[in-house]
Amino acid sequence: EIRLDILPPGHDPEGALFSLPAGDTMPGWRVALALRDPRTFAASTAARVTSYVWAGALAIVVVVALALLAWDLLRRQLALTRLRNDLVANVTHELKTPLASMRLFVETLLDTPELDERTTREYLALIAQENLRLSRLIDNFLTFSRIEREKYSYAFRPVAPAALAEQAAAVVRERFHVPGCTFTVAVDDDLPAVSADPDAFTTALVNLLDNAWKYTGEPKEIALTVAATDDAVAFAVRDNGVGLAPRDARRIFQRFYQVRPQHSPSTGGCGLGLSIVQSIVAAHRGTIRVDSVPGRGSTFTICLSTA
Numbered sequence: 001e002i003r004l005d006i007l008p009p010g011h012d013p014e015g016a017l018f019s020l021p022a023g024d025t026m027p028g029w030r031v032a033l034a035l036r037d038p039r040t041f042a043a044s045t046a047a048r049v050t051s052y053v054w055a056g057a058l059a060i061v062v063v064v065a066l067a068l069l070a071w072d073l074l075r076r077q078l079a080l081t082r083l084r085n086d087l088v089a090n091v092t093h094e095l096k097t098p099l100a101s102m103r104l105f106v107e108t109l110l111d112t113p114e115l116d117e118r119t120t121r122e123y124l125a126l127i128a129q130e131n132l133r134l135s136r137l138i139d140n141f142l143t144f145s146r147i148e149r150e151k152y153s154y155a156f157r158p159v160a161p162a163a164l165a166e167q168a169a170a171v172v173r174e175r176f177h178v179p180g181c182t183f184t185v186a187v188d189d190d191l192p193a194v195s196a197d198p199d200a201f202t203t204a205l206v207n208l209l210d211n212a213w214k215y216t217g218e219p220k221e222i223a224l225t226v227a228a229t230d231d232a233v234a235f236a237v238r239d240n241g242v243g244l245a246p247r248d249a250r251r252i253f254q255r256f257y258q259v260r261p262q263h264s265p266s267t268g269g270c271g272l273g274l275s276i277v278q279s280i281v282a283a284h285r286g287t288i289r290v291d292s293v294p295g296r297g298s299t300f301t302i303c304l305s306t307a
Contacts, residue, residue, distance in 0.1 A: 168205035216241030244292035
């Protein structure tokens with residue numbers, strides 16, 4: 001792409017890259033190097049400028065991407081710290097409440113010189129109820145911890161759906177057997193067995209029943225039904241409680257997320273129950289969904305494939 005020009009005296013080296021005197025033997029003559037096509041240099045320069053522009057743009061994109069990644073990591077860390085602090089505060093509060101109640105009942109029993117048998121039994125029943133509440137809280141915390149650390153081991157085996165429903169109902173039946181609460185269990189006949197860990201799946205059903213109790217006023221109508229669907233068995237917990245808004249229904253299975261019904265007292269809890277349920281259902285390769293209408297109750301349905 002380069003040509004060599006020998007220029008006589010008086011000729012300017014137009015378009016030459018550079019020129020040199022030809023020497024003492026040819027005074028006034030010059031030797032010049034010039035491009036055959038002057039546009040080659042312009043094209044090369046343009047290509048170089050383009051490459052610099054792209055390199056600069058890529059560097060800016062990388063810097064912006066790294067900044068966004070750093071911000072996302074920082075945001076996640078701040079969220080994790082906030083959740084950890086909230087969990088500690090909630091756990092402390094939730095554990096202190098039943099303990100304080102039991103201590104109050106025990107002190108009342110000890111400080112009262114004469115108590116009739118009926119009052120004593122009522123106090124003991126309240127103590128037993130608070131103790132059961134405390135046990136459920138501790139079980140949920142331990143289950144959540146094992147699931148988070150992937151230390152929860154499942155023992156799957158073929159189980160009759162009726163046995164799973166009865167095991168869960170037995171846990172809550174005595175607590176639900178009070179005035180103002182109607183609790184029913186309906187299981188279809190001849191249901192195929194499902195592959196499940198009985199203890200873990202019972203925990204999931206009990207958590208759903210506990211939520212139905214907490215978020216339902218009086219009169220309470222809570223039902224546990226088990227029925228066959230297409231190649232699966234559906235376990236449904238239905239209540240006539242406060243229901244869920246669409247926004248809450250989308251986020252209800254997130255860790256630590258709690259629904260705060262308007263004009264309703266706090267129901268307690270740490271927002272772990274439904275996240276535990278979802279983890280257990282996922283381990284069983286099942287699905288869970290919620291159908292709810294604000295003010296008209298909710299239905300949580302777990303579907304497990306047949307064994």
